[in-house]
Amino acid sequence: MQEAIFSGLVIGSIYALVALSFSIIFATTNIVNFALGEMVMMAAMVALTTIVTLHWPVVSGIFAAILVVLILSYLLQIIALKRLQRVDESTAFMLTLAAGIILNNAALLIWGDKPFPFPNLLGDRILFHVGKLAVSQQGLGVILAALILMIFYDWFQRNTLIGKAMMATALDREAASAVGINVKMVHTIAFSLSGLFAASAAFLITPFTFASYYMGTDIGLKGFAAAILGSLSRGRGAIIGGLIFGLAEAILSYLFGSNARDPLLYMAFILVLIFKPTGLLGVSKWQRVA
Amino acid sequence: MLKKVFWLVALLLAVTFLVSPSWAKDILIGLDGPLSGPAASFGLDALNAVQMAIEEINAAGGIKGNKLKLIAKDSMQDPTKARANAEELVYKDGVVAFFASTLTTNNLASLEVTTKAKVPHIIAGTTSDIVCPDEPGKCHPYVFRLPILNSWQAEKLAIYAVKNLKAKRVALMYDATGYGLDGKKNLEKAMEKMGEKIAISETFNMTDVDFTPQLQRIRDAKADAIITWTLGVQVARIVQSMKRLGMDIPVLGSEAITEAGFRKLAGPAAEGVYIADRMPAAYDSKDPKVQAFVKKWREKTKMEEKLAVPSWSVTYYDAVYWLAEGLKKAETNREKLKEALENSTYTGVTGIKYTFTPQKHNGRNGPEDVYIVQIRDGALVTPKQ
Numbered sequence: 128m129q130e131a132i133f134s135g136l137v138i139g140s141i142y143a144l145v146a147l148s149f150s151i152i153f154a155t156t157n158i159v160n161f162a163l164g165e166m167v168m169m170a171a172m173v174a175l176t177t178i179v180t181l182h183w184p185v186v187s188g189i190f191a192a193i194l195v196v197l198i199l200s201y202l203l204q205i206i207a208l209k210r211l212q213r214v215d216e217s218t219a220f221m222l223t224l225a226a227g228i229i230l231n232n233a234a235l236l237i238w239g240d241k242p243f244p245f246p247n248l249l250g251d252r253i254l255f256h257v258g259k260l261a262v263s264q265q266g267l268g269v270i271l272a273a274l275i276l277m278i279f280y281d282w283f284q285r286n287t288l289i290g291k292a293m294m295a296t297a298l299d300r301e302a303a304s305a306v307g308i309n310v311k312m313v314h315t316i317a318f319s320l321s322g323l324f325a326a327s328a329a330f331l332i333t334p335f336t337f338a339s340y341y342m343g344t345d346i347g348l349k350g351f352a353a354a355i356l357g358s359l360s361r362g363r364g365a366i367i368g369g370l371i372f373g374l375a376e377a378i379l380s381y382l383f384g385s386n387a388r389d390p391l392l393y394m395a396f397i398l399v400l401i402f403k404p405t406g407l408l409g410v411s412k413w414q415r416v417a
Numbered sequence: 418m419l420k421k422v423f424w425l426v427a428l429l430l431a432v433t434f435l436v437s438p439s440w441a442k443d444i445l446i447g448l449d450g451p452l453s454g455p456a457a458s459f460g461l462d463a464l465n466a467v468q469m470a471i472e473e474i475n476a477a478g479g480i481k482g483n484k485l486k487l488i489a490k491d492s493m494q495d496p497t498k499a500r501a502n503a504e505e506l507v508y509k510d511g512v513v514a515f516f517a518s519t520l521t522t523n524n525l526a527s528l529e530v531t532t533k534a535k536v537p538h539i540i541a542g543t544t545s546d547i548v549c550p551d552e553p554g555k556c557h558p559y560v561f562r563l564p565i566l567n568s569w570q571a572e573k574l575a576i577y578a579v580k581n582l583k584a585k586r587v588a589l590m591y592d593a594t595g596y597g598l599d600g601k602k603n604l605e606k607a608m609e610k611m612g613e614k615i616a617i618s619e620t621f622n623m624t625d626v627d628f629t630p631q632l633q634r635i636r637d638a639k640a641d642a643i644i645t646w647t648l649g650v651q652v653a654r655i656v657q658s659m660k661r662l663g664m665d666i667p668v669l670g671s672e673a674i675t676e677a678g679f680r681k682l683a684g685p686a687a688e689g690v691y692i693a694d695r696m697p698a699a700y701d702s703k704d705p706k707v708q709a710f711v712k713k714w715r716e717k718t719k720m721e722e723k724l725a726v727p728s729w730s731v732t733y734y735d736a737v738y739w740l741a742e743g744l745k746k747a748e749t750n751r752e753k754l755k756e757a758l759e760n761s762t763y764t765g766v767t768g769i770k771y772t773f774t775p776q777k778h779n780g781r782n783g784p785e786d787v788y789i790v791q792i793r794d795g796a797l798v799t800p801k802q
Binding site: 133134137240241332335337345377385386 | 622662681
């Protein structure tokens with residue numbers, strides 16, 4: 128059981144990062160960025176090319192991958208939000224969905240259809256044993272890295288002017304604009320932060336999944352589900368949602384086998400949404416003070 | 418004047434008819450497979466092997482002076498495309514024999530067309546039992562299969578785990594697709610045949626990334642060997658999860674993971690894995706014939722030094738030579754060709770013997786024809802036990 132819990136926490140903290148990426152954008156712009164899974168994939172593929180194929184130093188490769196994702200996020204934001212001023216939000220959803228499909232197919236053309244091994248940047252030694260549980264460098268590293276990023280986000284939102292401006296925009300865009308908050312800049316920062324977390328999730332998950340053009344679909348879907356479970360509009364909710372989703376996956380398949388896992392998991396998911404439609408930590412729009 | 422020109426042209430036309438029959442005719446052979454898309458590597462491995470054999474045969478004079486000519490078609494992973502390809506090859510091009518897709522479903526789709534038209538349907542890739550069952554009378558008279566069967570692999574793996582590796586509690590991990598479920602059924606039957614029981618069976622979805630929960634259940638069940646029945650990506654994830662958990666028990670797998678992609682993805686975690694293969698580890702062979710074949714393959718496909726020739730490529734290569742023997746006897750009469758093929762024996766490049774009789778359309782004989790190979794230093798070698 129302890130091993131299932133540990134591995135659930137490892138995968139769950141990666142889901143949490145992706146869920147957080149969804150919620151950062153949704154909270155400030157009311158857009159669900161369906162291209163996010165493909166952003167994760169692009170980060171992984173760029174890191175793979177720079178680090179493995181071109182033999183760049185690991186840090187340079189990571190920066191290159193983050194840069195590419197930031198540029199893509201910025202382009203998406205310009206297109207999606209420029210439109211959003213004039214059209215409704217469902218058109219913006221479609222735009223992000225289309226962007227995701229384009230990225231997916233572009234990756235297929237560039238990198239082909241085969242999966243590639245991805246370097247385990249955190250090392251793969253076993254550090255110590257707790258009872259039967261072997262704590263690996265990789266597992267512990269993933270949890271710590273995700274934790275640091277999430278604490279940074281929480282601190283950033285609560286203690287910096289920009290963070291507070293983001294919260295204010297999330298609460299009421301017009302009012303925020305009226306008190307002099309540059310809403311456009313808030314949107315840019317939201318998309319950038321989201322891209323940064325998506326790229327970080329890519330470096331952590333890809334040693335498990337291998338790098339392939341199709342890896343984004345699954346991680347995107349699970350991150351989105353986790354965000355809905357926790358709360359799509361609150362960062363802390365999304366993080367909790369990610370951790371619960373990962374833990375539930377691991378514990379359910381340990382107890383009942385993976386045939387039973389998905390039906391049970393999604394039944395629980397539906398039950399939660401029946402009783403709390405805004406997610407476990409969700410609140411209605413007028414109470415939403417993160 | 419016009420009349421004279423007309424007669425002259427008509428005369429010339431008649432002359433061409435008189436001269437033509439003495440010219441050599443090409444013998445057309447059809448091939449269908451996944452030449453693009455996610456399964457393309459299997460199809461291209463097959464195509465390369467068939468082309469290599471045909472080039473060699475033609476360079477050595479062809480079939481009684483006639484050259485072999487290959488028409489290859491791509492059906493990706495689409496059974497309807499495979500069916501349409503077979504129809505085109507059989508009815509439009511008029512091929513004398515048909516190499517079916519490496520994918521089971523596509524193979525079955527084209528089989529309906531070829532068997533109806535009575536064109537020899539040659540299987541060199543798929544190991545699924547259903548395309549040509551190992552029971553007298555169950556395999557269609559125009560279907561011929563050269564590789565081993567899934568049920569034979571399962572039997573050999575079970576025997577190897579229990580007898581050679583002395584495993585007392587064998588665990589099973591299979592994916593939730595048709596391939597995995599078929600493997601589970603075969604392995605259960607194989608263990609039962611030896612009077613043994615599977616200690617624990619675990620299944621998973623193809624998209625699962627972490628196998629810790631399943632592996633922990635296997636550890637709780639005190640298993641001392643794991644037989645896997647799934648594809649390379651999944652076994653790579655399993656052995657890497659085992660490494661993270663510090664689990665050190667033997668892992669065995671079906672022929673699907675002889676592909677180089679598995680070793681590349683799993684890296685050092687793949688070391689020591691046992692695989693049921695259709696032929697002995699080619700790299701151990703000192704036979705100059707094998708060495709020459711491997712060298713030629715490497716030049717043709719620019720394959721890395723450490724990798725082995727995919728075993729299905731060897732089968733496709735053997736299949737062309739075996740077919741050529743039949744064509745020498747039957748020429749292009751499909752009925753005679755079928756008779757020649759079902760009364761034939763052929764020894765392939767790696768020393769594998771294929772025997773066909775009218776009752777037995779599987780060229781190999783049974784589990785005894787399955788070889789266990791092991792991954793050592795990233796290569797497939799003969800294990801020590």
